[in-house]
Amino acid sequence: MPGFPVLSQLLHFLLYPRFIRSLSEIDTRFHVDDTCNGCGICNQVCPADNIRIIDNKPVWQHHCLFCLACINLCPKEAIQLEEKHRNKRRYHNPSVPLKKLIQIQSAFDSPSDQYYG
Secondary structure, three states: OHHHHHHHHHHHHHHHHHHHHHHHHHHHEEOOOOOOOOOOOOHHHHHOOOOOEEOOOEEOOOOOOOOOHHHHOOOOOOOEEEEEHHHOOOOOOOOHHHHHHHHHHOOOOOOHHHHHO
């Protein structure tokens, strides 16, 4: 299949920029409910440095990587991805303690530079 790499490159050229643009808007689908206690864990675990805590609530800065760490690690399950996900189960790898995730994240001086230059 000698034509496959060309087709693959063409599809990448046509679709990848649209995909990346859609990620910059994906966090507009997140919202926080009244159970949020302003703990800031979402801000601490975000690898893109995409969340600011303003008035004790997370505010997304529109450069989300869609890793869902903020949703899955919120101790109050206050962050939702659209209303239909409100009562969905959250995932946390039991072999990686939250404290370790925060230590790893804080090791980066400016995490957003790693992804967005």
